[in-house]
Amino acid sequence: MMENLCPRFENAMEIISKRWVGLILFELLNGAKRFSEMEADLPISGRLLSDRLKMLEKENIVERNIYSEFPVRIEYSLTDKGMSLKPVIEEIQNWADDWVSAKDIKEKSKA
Structure with missing residues (x-):
């Protein structure tokens, strides 16, 4: 079981931890x-x-939707797979609210 879990977990973390993906x-x-x-x-x-x-x-986390209007309108939205990340993102937000201070953010931006 662990040999299957670790690569999947690592791959998932690699995807969502890429810079700007969370935002x-x-x-x-x-x-x-x-x-x-x-x-x-x-x-x-x-x-x-x-x-x-x-x-x-x-x-398959985001889908690109093209609407044939003039001018053409293109929108991005979350797929079901992407929406399933909602509780994960909300929990990260809760954790950040509880444990990440403004001071931590300022110090990191100076580095």
Whole structure:
């Protein structure tokens, strides 16, 4: 059992711990968003946001929805697999609220 669990756990942690992925998932928990909305809301370059969204699409965590309007509207939303991360993200938020202080954040940003 452990030989199957460890690689899966490690792979899951690798996916969700990539820089900015947590914030992207947190943004999408509130519903579908356009790329430009996420780019405006997150402190991340458009190129990196695009790379992360493509990676999350490949993992079937995020889906890209294209609406044939004029101009074409493209939105990103969480798949069922992505939505299943909601309790995990909420618990990380709870943990951060309880254990991560503003001082910790300031010290980390200086490093």
